[in-house]
Amino acid sequence: MAASVQGRCARRLTAKLRSCLQCKQRAISHGRILWATHDVEFDKAKQRLNSLKEDPGNVTKLQMYALFKQATVGKCNVPKPGMMDFVGKAKWDAWNGLGDLSQDDAQLQYIKIVEELVAKESPASETSSSSPSGKFSELIINNSNGIYAITLNRPKKKNAINYEMYEQIQQALKEAEEDKSVIVASMTGAGNFYCSGNDLGNFANVTPDKIPEMARKGGEILKRYIASYIDFPKPLVGLINGPAVGVSVTVLGLYDAVYAVDSATFHTPFTALGQSAEGCSSYIFPKLMGAAKANEMLMFNRKLTAAQAYERGLVSEVFTEQSFSREVQTRLQEMGKLPPQSLWKSKKLVRDAARDTLHAVNARECEVLVERWQSEECMNAIMKFFQKS
Numbered sequence: 001m002a003a004s005v006q007g008r009c010a011r012r013l014t015a016k017l018r019s020c021l022q023c024k025q026r027a028i029s030h031g032r033i034l035w036a037t038h039d040v041e042f043d044k045a046k047q048r049l050n051s052l053k054e055d056p057g058n059v060t061k062l063q064m065y066a067l068f069k070q071a072t073v074g075k076c077n078v079p080k081p082g083m084m085d086f087v088g089k090a091k092w093d094a095w096n097g098l099g100d101l102s103q104d105d106a107q108l109q110y111i112k113i114v115e116e117l118v119a120k121e122s123p124a125s126e127t128s129s130s131s132p133s134g135k136f137s138e139l140i141i142n143n144s145n146g147i148y149a150i151t152l153n154r155p156k157k158k159n160a161i162n163y164e165m166y167e168q169i170q171q172a173l174k175e176a177e178e179d180k181s182v183i184v185a186s187m188t189g190a191g192n193f194y195c196s197g198n199d200l201g202n203f204a205n206v207t208p209d210k211i212p213e214m215a216r217k218g219g220e221i222l223k224r225y226i227a228s229y230i231d232f233p234k235p236l237v238g239l240i241n242g243p244a245v246g247v248s249v250t251v252l253g254l255y256d257a258v259y260a261v262d263s264a265t266f267h268t269p270f271t272a273l274g275q276s277a278e279g280c281s282s283y284i285f286p287k288l289m290g291a292a293k294a295n296e297m298l299m300f301n302r303k304l305t306a307a308q309a310y311e312r313g314l315v316s317e318v319f320t321e322q323s324f325s326r327e328v329q330t331r332l333q334e335m336g337k338l339p340p341q342s343l344w345k346s347k348k349l350v351r352d353a354a355r356d357t358l359h360a361v362n363a364r365e366c367e368v369l370v371e372r373w374q375s376e377e378c379m380n381a382i383m384k385f386f387q388k389s
Ligand code: COA
Pocket: 056, 057, 058, 059, 156, 157, 158, 160, 161, 196, 197, 198, 199, 200, 201, 245, 246, 247, 269, 270, 273, 275, 385, 389
């Protein structure tokens, strides 16, 4: 063991002497110290990577994985995973792509990337990603003047809904329900996107044998999530500040008013992803816009502009970029001054007329999705998305 470590150190030193011009002098005279220093820096970098607050993104994570393997194992020495193991394959491709890069250069590149990521985490970005109440890591909550305003806060991922967010939105709705000072709740997105729907990463980090379990768990989470909208007893207002995709669109049928900026779009690309409708849209959309128009969205992936969503009854009112914020705030303030009991009882009347049906539709939609998430059509579509990323 000691001999092999020594041999490795010697090989690394030889490689370093060939390649690291900057360190050459020190390497010749203080070879051992130099390597000890790099190893210490490498260990520190590993720890610092784990303490990052922001997800560095899939591309960087793959790069880090590949550099780590190259630095610790050397050249890629494992067989290429099968096609269905798309996460394994992406990792293998990244590692194998480093070719003959020396272990020391891999260490140095790894350390450099971690330093850059740490430097990027400025105090400003920490503030913008934290919730004022400190309870929700993925949301910003502003609770004042009878309005409980929820902002989806993962702008770097276009506010895609990951598992934490599914849970936190439900907790936020519960908090809004239980807080007697809250008359109305609203939902919007941070940055220039409203929401890119379900986080496709929810499906990505699983091995093929875990797919049925992932699909079952995903179905349960989604069913609870949609049920929390069906049963939310106070008015819920959507403030669609940019493009909306997938479940963030379908669930709008369960909102009580939806205001959109004129540049917003509404896209439900379910069949393109080998998936199927959720959020009770299979029941509500045909009622809202007629079967032919609903099918364009739910079966044929048609993306609507804000004006088209308004014509189809999915959106209550559309505003220009300049007036959006002011107009929606005015409307929310007016709602916040209405007699609450009358408002909530009116909502209950409207919802009760279809509540049982909505729960049944939700259960059925989730059942179909659990099957879809295990299908080859869906796996291939998600693999394509991450390969593109
Ligand atoms: N799930 C996971 N990650 C997502 C995501 C989603 N639904 N939507 C966006 N992201 C991530 C991207 O992977 C990218 O991450 P990276 O920076 O680590 O590479 C980042 O968010 C920015 O997205 P990008 O694709 O670069 O922005 P864009 O403006 O070119 O496109 C979208 C935005 C939303 C049109 C595009 O990302 C997309 O099609 N996303 C998938 C939407 C979807 O199919 N949702 C599920 C419907 S059922």
